[in-house]
Amino acid sequence: MMEKYEAKMCPHCEQEMVLEVASYPMGSALMKNRFHVDIYRCPSCQRVKLFAAKSQLVTCPVCGTTHHINEGCIVCALNGAYTTDKR
16 A cells, blocks of 8 residues: 655755655664654755654554554564573
8 A cells, every 4th residue: 555645845945855765763773662754855955854754653562662564563573582481
C-alpha cells in the first residue's frame, strides 16, 4: 500500500521538495521510543528538511517499543541476541 504524502515547499527557493526517506528513526537503536521523521530534499537548492513522520508506527506487544510498521522491534531483537537462557 503506497502512502500519500502532502507536498512540502522549500522555504528557501519555494520549489516543491521531494520525499527522500519516509519514517527515518532518529536516535540510537537502543532508545525505547525513537522519534521518526520524513526527510525531504529540495531538487533545486539541495536543502533538506525534516518533518514528523506520517507513516504507520506500531507498538511492540512484548516490550512496548514504538517502531515503523516495516521494521522489527530492535529492543526484542537485542534482548533475544543477549539472552543466556538457551533452553
